[in-house]
Amino acid sequence: VLGLADAARQVARDVARGVSIDAAVEAVALEFPDAAVTVEESGEWVTVSAEAVVRAPIPVL
Secondary structure (H helix, E strand, O other): OOHHHHHHHHHHHHHHHOOOHHHHHHHHHOOOOOEEEEEEEEEEEEEEEEOOOOOOOOOOO
């Protein structure tokens, strides 16, 4: 989860530096293929939301 948060921050940094949103999000998708990333730009602000699907086997008793 912390890795995904770091990746989301990196997307915001990259977009702020002029990297295209698609390219910035693609880097996250390669590392976290099950993540959903949303990027919103508003003036000078860039908001990045990232959610991951966590799959864990749960034993049935």
